[in-house]
Amino acid sequence: MAYACQMQSSFHSFQTQLWDVELTAEAVTSPLVLDEFIKTGEYSDSDCRLPEQYILPEQLCPQVAYNSYTEGTPVIDLKSFTMSDDQSTLQNSIEEVAKALKEWRIFHVINHGVRKEKLPWSEAFTVMGSPELHVREYASKIWPHDHDTFSCACEEYGSCFRQLAEQIMNILINVLEVDPGHFEELRKRPLVALHPNHYPICPEPDKTLGLGPHTDPGFFTLLLLDENVGGLQIEKDGKWIAIRPLKDAITYITGDCIEVTSQGRYKAVRHRAVTNSKQPRSSISFMYAPTPTATISCPPELITEEQPQIYRPFTWDDILAIRKSRATEIHQGKLRIIDTFMKI
Numbered sequence: 001m002a003y004a005c006q007m008q009s010s011f012h013s014f015q016t017q018l019w020d021v022e023l024t025a026e027a028v029t030s031p032l033v034l035d036e037f038i039k040t041g042e043y044s045d046s047d048c049r050l051p052e053q054y055i056l057p058e059q060l061c062p063q064v065a066y067n068s069y070t071e072g073t074p075v076i077d078l079k080s081f082t083m084s085d086d087q088s089t090l091q092n093s094i095e096e097v098a099k100a101l102k103e104w105r106i107f108h109v110i111n112h113g114v115r116k117e118k119l120p121w122s123e124a125f126t127v128m129g130s131p132e133l134h135v136r137e138y139a140s141k142i143w144p145h146d147h148d149t150f151s152c153a154c155e156e157y158g159s160c161f162r163q164l165a166e167q168i169m170n171i172l173i174n175v176l177e178v179d180p181g182h183f184e185e186l187r188k189r190p191l192v193a194l195h196p197n198h199y200p201i202c203p204e205p206d207k208t209l210g211l212g213p214h215t216d217p218g219f220f221t222l223l224l225l226d227e228n229v230g231g232l233q234i235e236k237d238g239k240w241i242a243i244r245p246l247k248d249a250i251t252y253i254t255g256d257c258i259e260v261t262s263q264g265r266y267k268a269v270r271h272r273a274v275t276n277s278k279q280p281r282s283s284i285s286f287m288y289a290p291t292p293t294a295t296i297s298c299p300p301e302l303i304t305e306e307q308p309q310i311y312r313p314f315t316w317d318d319i320l321a322i323r324k325s326r327a328t329e330i331h332q333g334k335l336r337i338i339d340t341f342m343k344i
């Protein structure tokens with residue numbers, strides 16, 4: 001009981017979003033109230049209710065429980081790209097990715113080369129970099145005397161994710177069958193962001209969300225999911241479905257910039273995170289986005305008379321400006337930033 005009520009502010013994952021916020025001690029100070037909560041294990045107090053400020057209107061509440069999985073998330077074996085010299089096997093693998101992007105917009109990646117370690121995190125925040133992630137700078141503001149293990153693990157993850165992201169970007173360009181030169185500037189100093197999330201146990205998970213519906217703004221996001229606790233849900237064919245985490249996999253999610261640079265062929269996936277009353281859950285997301293100063297546009301090969309250009313060219317700075325000026329609509333899930341760049 002004591003814990004539950006004390007933890008009022010923590011049913012949502014802590015989102016100390018540092019996108020365009022100056023790095024100050026204030027900016028990264030989040031309520032450090034989760035450690036105790038995590039230690040309590042299974043949530044057992046049936047009296048304790050979700051505090052009012054977290055109860056969503058009924059139509060926004062998750063109807064799908066964290067573990068009501070819809071099976072079938074595609075699995076892509078990266079080995080088939082790195083180990084195969086055979087052109088037809090490679091072509092089959094490319095077609096498999098294209099199908100996954102079209103039908104699911106999300107897939108699990110296996111044989112990705114990222115080592116899984118346990119991270120001692122207990123909050124969520126975003127570490128941005130282009131391309132270096134200054135994890136230590138951020139973490140030392142939150143845990144001035146005790147961030148070394150955390151920082152080392154984040155640095156390790158950051159660099160592994162970065163390599164994997166580059167490989168996946170190469171695959172996507174192959175899938176698009178366009179001139180890789182179009183992406184050269186966009187990939188020169190890609191913006192990357194590591195975002196550890198923590199979702200504590202929640203007394204009334206059907207009345208709130210860990211993370212509201214959104215699409216990720218970059219090219220794509222790579223997710224390291226807790227293999228024992230579900231929580232990630234995606235919108236597929238107009239319905240929310242729960243994704244079963246796959247042991248030892250990294251999960252790929254299509255972001256807004258792939259939607260733009262593919263001329264809408266491969267759409268960003270709307271997703272959210274739900275909580276549960278049994279176990280806390282953690283995830284790490286890694287966003288891979290274009291060089292902030294580069295112009296984001298679709299390759300000319302994809303523009304035809306039947307398929308005129310959907311989005312006008314824009315830059316990451318334009319994205320940040322919209323994020324600032326239309327924050328409320330975006331936060332409420334009513335506006336997607338890239339929609340403001342539509343030509344018609």
Ligand SMILES: O=C(O)CCC(=O)C(=O)O
Pocket residue numbers: 195197211216221223225231232233271272273282283285
């Ligand atoms: O925790 C998850 O499963 C999703 C996290 C996410 O969507 C994000 O960090 O953008």
Ligand SMILES: [Fe+2]
Pocket residue numbers: 214215216221271285
């Ligand atoms: Fe996300």
